Amino acid sequence: MNNNPRSKAFLLLGILSLIWGTSFILIKQGLKAFAPDEVGSLRVAFASLFLLPMAIVKVRELKRDDYWKLFASGMMGVFIPAFLFATAQTRMPSSIAGILNTLTPIFTMLIGAVVFRQRFKPLAIVGILLGFAGTVMLSLSRSGGNITGFNAFALLIVLACFFYGSNLNLIKFKIPDLGSLTITSVSLMLVGPLAFAYLIAFTDVPHKLEVVEGAWRALGFIALLGLMSTAVATILFNQLVKISTPMFASSVTYLMPIVIVMWGLLDGEQLQAGHFIGMAAIVGGVYLANRKK
Numbered sequence: 001m002n003n004n005p006r007s008k009a010f011l012l013l014g015i016l017s018l019i020w021g022t023s024f025i026l027i028k029q030g031l032k033a034f035a036p037d038e039v040g041s042l043r044v045a046f047a048s049l050f051l052l053p054m055a056i057v058k059v060r061e062l063k064r065d066d067y068w069k070l071f072a073s074g075m076m077g078v079f080i081p082a083f084l085f086a087t088a089q090t091r092m093p094s095s096i097a098g099i100l101n102t103l104t105p106i107f108t109m110l111i112g113a114v115v116f117r118q119r120f121k122p123l124a125i126v127g128i129l130l131g132f133a134g135t136v137m138l139s140l141s142r143s144g145g146n147i148t149g150f151n152a153f154a155l156l157i158v159l160a161c162f163f164y165g166s167n168l169n170l171i172k173f174k175i176p177d178l179g180s181l182t183i184t185s186v187s188l189m190l191v192g193p194l195a196f197a198y199l200i201a202f203t204d205v206p207h208k209l210e211v212v213e214g215a216w217r218a219l220g221f222i223a224l225l226g227l228m229s230t231a232v233a234t235i236l237f238n239q240l241v242k243i244s245t246p247m248f249a250s251s252v253t254y255l256m257p258i259v260i261v262m263w264g265l266l267d268g269e270q271l272q273a274g275h276f277i278g279m280a281a282i283v284g285g286v287y288l289a290n291r292k293k
Contacts, residue, residue, distance in 0.1 A: 005243050012240040016233055016252045023100040023229035023257025024099060026221045027089050033218035036090050038203045040083035041195040042219070046226025047234075048192025055189035058182040067190070073285050074187030077167035078093025078230055079194065081098035081160040088160075091153040098260030100157040102282045105250035106131045107165030112246055116173050123288055137278030139142065168246040171238060188231065254283060 030039040090095050106128055112118035209215045241249045
């Protein structure tokens with residue numbers, strides 16, 4: 001990979017947009033056989049298993065104070081959003097769920113400004129208002145694509161974006177001395193047992209694999225989701241945070257709607273004019289929020 005930090009940052013941005021842009025359609029495929037909480041817990045479980053050997057090695061680098069930060073990072077950056085996105089996609093198209101994810105940079109900036117005292121320019125306020133206007137437009141869409149009523153499930157994705165923004169700032173400002181592989185592998189090792197405990201106590205995945213048609217295929221999609229969209233992508237994303245800024249890293253969501261909409265259209269989803277207006281407002285708001293003089 002190019003050693004130039006700027007070139008490397010843009011390359012990582014492009015790779016992440018492709019991986020995460022595809023994750024929403026993988027969630028949709030998993031939901032064909034499993035409940036949203038099963039999809040979320042399986043996703044985290046697969047990711048933690050994949051990175052467990054690395055975590056066992058990297059845990060030697062940690063100080064006692066690092067554990068709670070990495071646990072918080074795993075909860076905010078992986079565990080909670082995995083459940084929120086899977087639940088939201090039971091009531092809205094995957095393309096709309098992905099477009100709503102473009103709120104992440106707005107929350108990243110807000111939290112950075114309020115909690116970590118980052119500079120907050122007046123133009124950014126315009127971006128925030130425009131972005132939230134776009135969110136309202138998209139959240140008025142029901143699962144059938146008609147803009148006829150408020151879809152409360154969109155608020156689950158807004159909450160997930162808040163957690164993503166919080167995690168970004170936590171990594172950049174509170175865990176600056178740890179590498180991206182250490183942060184990702186150990187944080188997943190810490191939250192992984194919660195996913196396994198949930199699977200054992202509150203789901204019946206083995207039974208579904210026996211009796212539900214297409215369950216093994218859906219499990220394969222979820223395994224791919226855990227491997228690429230959670231484990232690999234989180235490593236790359238944390239590396240991007242390290243070599244750039246939280247706002248630049250979160251701007252991966254600028255490019256994701258292109259990938260998301262492409263997959264959604266190929267899967268038979270239909271977008272209405274209001275969806276494109278909302279998407280344009282969100283992307284425009286994020287651009288203004290991140291714009292430099």
